[in-house]
Amino acid sequence: MAGAGDAPGAAPRLLGSRSATTRMPTVSDVASSAGVSRQTVSNVLNSPAVVRPGTRERVERAIAELGYRPHASARRLRTRKSSTIGIRLDPVQNGISGAVLDRFLHAVTEQADARGYRILLYTAAGPDDEIAQFERLLDGADVDGFILTSTFFDDPRTEWLIAAGAEFVTFGRPWGLDDRGDPRHRWVDVDGRHGVAAATSELLGRGASRVAFLGWPPESGAGNDRRRGWRETLDAAGALSADRIDALSLSVEDSVSLGADAIRALLASGVEIDAVVCASDTLALGATTVLGGSVPVIGYDDTPVAAALGLSSVEQPLDEVAAAALQLLLDGDAGAGDESLHRLLRPRPVWR
Amino acid sequence: MAGAGDAPGAAPRLLGSRSATTRMPTVSDVASSAGVSRQTVSNVLNSPAVVRPGTRERVERAIAELGYRPHASARRLRTRKSSTIGIRLDPVQNGISGAVLDRFLHAVTEQADARGYRILLYTAAGPDDEIAQFERLLDGADVDGFILTSTFFDDPRTEWLIAAGAEFVTFGRPWGLDDRGDPRHRWVDVDGRHGVAAATSELLGRGASRVAFLGWPPESGAGNDRRRGWRETLDAAGALSADRIDALSLSVEDSVSLGADAIRALLASGVEIDAVVCASDTLALGATTVLGGSVPVIGYDDTPVAAALGLSSVEQPLDEVAAAALQLLLDGDAGAGDESLHRLLRPRPVWR
Numbered sequence: 001m002a003g004a005g006d007a008p009g010a011a012p013r014l015l016g017s018r019s020a021t022t023r024m025p026t027v028s029d030v031a032s033s034a035g036v037s038r039q040t041v042s043n044v045l046n047s048p049a050v051v052r053p054g055t056r057e058r059v060e061r062a063i064a065e066l067g068y069r070p071h072a073s074a075r076r077l078r079t080r081k082s083s084t085i086g087i088r089l090d091p092v093q094n095g096i097s098g099a100v101l102d103r104f105l106h107a108v109t110e111q112a113d114a115r116g117y118r119i120l121l122y123t124a125a126g127p128d129d130e131i132a133q134f135e136r137l138l139d140g141a142d143v144d145g146f147i148l149t150s151t152f153f154d155d156p157r158t159e160w161l162i163a164a165g166a167e168f169v170t171f172g173r174p175w176g177l178d179d180r181g182d183p184r185h186r187w188v189d190v191d192g193r194h195g196v197a198a199a200t201s202e203l204l205g206r207g208a209s210r211v212a213f214l215g216w217p218p219e220s221g222a223g224n225d226r227r228r229g230w231r232e233t234l235d236a237a238g239a240l241s242a243d244r245i246d247a248l249s250l251s252v253e254d255s256v257s258l259g260a261d262a263i264r265a266l267l268a269s270g271v272e273i274d275a276v277v278c279a280s281d282t283l284a285l286g287a288t289t290v291l292g293g294s295v296p297v298i299g300y301d302d303t304p305v306a307a308a309l310g311l312s313s314v315e316q317p318l319d320e321v322a323a324a325a326l327q328l329l330l331d332g333d334a335g336a337g338d339e340s341l342h343r344l345l346r347p348r349p350v351w352r
Numbered sequence: 353m354a355g356a357g358d359a360p361g362a363a364p365r366l367l368g369s370r371s372a373t374t375r376m377p378t379v380s381d382v383a384s385s386a387g388v389s390r391q392t393v394s395n396v397l398n399s400p401a402v403v404r405p406g407t408r409e410r411v412e413r414a415i416a417e418l419g420y421r422p423h424a425s426a427r428r429l430r431t432r433k434s435s436t437i438g439i440r441l442d443p444v445q446n447g448i449s450g451a452v453l454d455r456f457l458h459a460v461t462e463q464a465d466a467r468g469y470r471i472l473l474y475t476a477a478g479p480d481d482e483i484a485q486f487e488r489l490l491d492g493a494d495v496d497g498f499i500l501t502s503t504f505f506d507d508p509r510t511e512w513l514i515a516a517g518a519e520f521v522t523f524g525r526p527w528g529l530d531d532r533g534d535p536r537h538r539w540v541d542v543d544g545r546h547g548v549a550a551a552t553s554e555l556l557g558r559g560a561s562r563v564a565f566l567g568w569p570p571e572s573g574a575g576n577d578r579r580r581g582w583r584e585t586l587d588a589a590g591a592l593s594a595d596r597i598d599a600l601s602l603s604v605e606d607s608v609s610l611g612a613d614a615i616r617a618l619l620a621s622g623v624e625i626d627a628v629v630c631a632s633d634t635l636a637l638g639a640t641t642v643l644g645g646s647v648p649v650i651g652y653d654d655t656p657v658a659a660a661l662g663l664s665s666v667e668q669p670l671d672e673v674a675a676a677a678l679q680l681l682l683d684g685d686a687g688a689g690d691e692s693l694h695r696l697l698r699p700r701p702v703w704r
Contacts, residue, residue: 039395039402050391084472089461096656102454105473109441113475118494120436121461121471142470256660285660304448308608308637308657 034062086143107322169329175221188324188343195314195347196229208274212248215279259286281306386414438495459674521681527573540676540695547666547699548581560626564600567631611638633658
């Protein structure tokens with residue numbers, strides 16, 4: 001830290017120098033006041049039985065008089081508990097959708113604090129780098145466990161944590177063969193399929209039949225899950241043939257201009273639409289720039305951008321996600337059966 | 353943490369149980385392998401001189417064989433250094449402008465990581481609660497110092513930290529009598545007055561003369577600073593009388609609808625305007641909903657909402673703010689003279 005202050009020859013500090021009279025007492029102060037060695041003070045704190053009663057009383061009196069309080073570090077060392085949870089924070093990337101993980105971080109920090117836990121942020125350049133961070137943080141007993149975000153198929157991070165016997169929960173499914181019946185780790189996620197199905201059903205209920213889906217390429221587990229919710233709803237409604245439903249299914253990278261281009265191309269090809277359901281608010285904004293208010297458009301994530309623009313959007317229940325993640329991580333076998341291993345929470349369409 | 357695993361009688365854990373063969377070795381493992389007490393292992397690690405050479409070698413061999421690594425907690429206890437910086441995270445409040453502090457947090461976390469520091473998040477219900485958090489975090493040597501945000505006049509948090517001799521820097525001025533010549537603590541801030549003056553000048557240069565300012569009530573130090581940049585620029589231009597400039601100065605709380613109302617009321621009163629400079633993107637969005645594209649409007653903060661909507665905005669250089677905050681906090685007397693106590697960085701209008 002800036003200007004250690006006590007070091008002889010250090011540049012004079014204008015501000016915030018901790019004077020000898022106001023600084024917090026140390027083990028050395030206690031030792032010197034009690035006329036014993038630092039090791040003896042340490043023994044009184046950690047192994048009082050090995051210290052002679054007279055010496056112990058003298059040290060305890062000095063501790064009380066000086067107001068010395070042993071470090072949380074010492075407590076951590078004895079208990080191997082830090083009451084701290086590690087979460088990775090990435091550089092700002094997507095200006096619109098990135099806000100979702102920030103809002104999750106706010107919710108987790110607030111709820112963890114209410115449980116006496118704190119959040120330690122770290123960064124990582126990729127999965128291997130993140131694994132190296134896990135190792136450092138666990139080795140130092142800096143954290144008791146992790147909340148991972150942005151899981152992906154065959155995620156090496158979760159494999160490593162399972163092998164290391166570390167405690168963790170993910171916000172995001174493993175996206176494996178049977179995530180619910182035989183999950184490979186504790187997870188909490190939002191049921192995007194259900195959220196998109198609910199939005200599609202409501203549009204059908206209002207008289208729309210040709211509901212397009214503007215989503216991501218098939219590499220995204222979350223994107224495929226959301227598209228499935230739309231597809232299943234249209235299939236079940238039975239108003240359109242499979243071919244016509246196929247023609248309403250659009251896939252682009254997450255960008256306002258690419259979303260707008262896809263809608264423009266669809267209209268230019270002569271396909272008529274009554275509504276558009278999107279995998280993100282970014283894509284919904286792109287669709288809206290082309291369609292104006294001519295047909296309903298609904299996005300996903302209910303970001304501040306959607307709220308500010310009055311766009312409809314499917315809202316993720318981030319407070320509930322945070323509560324469930326902390327419960328799975330901290331409360332052990334909370335909930336019955338599958339509930340102790342995963343939680344799939346339902347999002348809710350917000351119409352504007 | 354969930355399911356401690358080793359405890360007898362604990363419910364069986366399906367996942368992530370740390371087995372005896374894969375878990376990290378502890379002081380007890382070393383002690384048992386070397387045939388000594390835990391205290392002796394602790395002495396070898398912390399006060400090797402008090403241990404007989406033969407015993408010491410045996411313990412050191414066990415440490416090497418088992419791959420035991422002493423805790424960072426132990427290191428912290430010896431050095432009183434945590435390589436951790438505390439930052440308060442508030443519940444999500446303003447959907448549009450709140451993103452600025454989140455983006456600052458991303459920048460600080462990334463740059464702190466590059467310097468070997470981590471960020472510990474805490475919450476606080478108010479200044480007194482935050483001071484109690486300072487005390488707990490410093491007492492536990494959990495953090496080496498703090499980066500405070502959202503400073504205000506006569507801020508009791510900074511008074512407490514100065515009195516405690518704690519290391520800290522603020523993102524935000526003390527807003528006192530002479531923040532630059534005689535600052536009460538280290539601070540970094542963005543020169544809102546300059547940013548708004550630059551935006552106003554550019555609008556005048558493009559032929560506008562009746563430039564309105566849509567800002568906040570006078571309780572806000574940052575708001576007054578921004579308004580001053582607009583006022584000084586119009587005064588210096590000399591095209592309008594002081595009375596006419598007064599009529600162009602609007603004050604409302606930070607809300608889209610209140611911003612829109614204020615512009616509507618101004619137009620209804622018969623005042624004509626060529627452009628509007630706003631204290632926030634929230635207010636700029638309100639002005640835009642009334643004015644459409646009829647006259648230029650510029651906001652402040654360059655939030656994702658402004659970028660998504662194509663609104664002009666004054667951008668805060670958050671990467672530079674983060675770098676300066678860490679430099680003031682960690683590098684001691686970096687920079688010459690005043691540079692070691694404060695940094696006032698220039699924002700830049702982004703026209704769209």
